[in-house]
Amino acid sequence: MEWKKENYAISTDKTLLDLPMIHEFLSQQSYWAKGITKERVEKAIKNTLCFGVYEMKDGKLVQAGFARILTDYVTTAYLCDVFIDRRHRGKGLSKWLVQTIISFDELKEVRGMLLATEDAHGLYSQYGFEVVDPGRYMKKKIKEEQQN
DSSP states (O other), X not given: OEEEETTEEEEOOGGGOOHHHHHHIIIIXXXXXXXXXXXXXXXXXXXXXXXXXXXXXXXXXXXXXXXXXEEOSSSXXXXXXXXXXXXXXXXXXXXXXXXXXXXXXXXXXXXXXXEOOSSOHHHHHTTTXXXXXXXXXXXXXXXXXXXX
């Protein structure tokens, strides 16, 4: 699937993804995947629904953002690794990306979509996300954070 807006596009085509750029952002600039290996990013992409955000520049698509959805397409979807490259911020791309994801036909039937964020509550609350009851959800760490 592909959506276009001005000189930007969003696509679910994984062959368009710029893996080195995505890995660099996640491993160097994100707070949630700092130090993650390229191999783990590749494996995560392979096993999830991905949305790439691209700038159409000189006839080429240049990666401008990214998001992944871990889902069974029925009960739950987990939104993760959402980012817009610093050079493309301030253009409404994160809002467009979230809107595109939550209105994606294949995700319309899931009963709930989860995400974790330290700093983007304002963005996600605009699209119906709410802080969940901390007494309900639990997490079991399988590997230490340092082993990204």
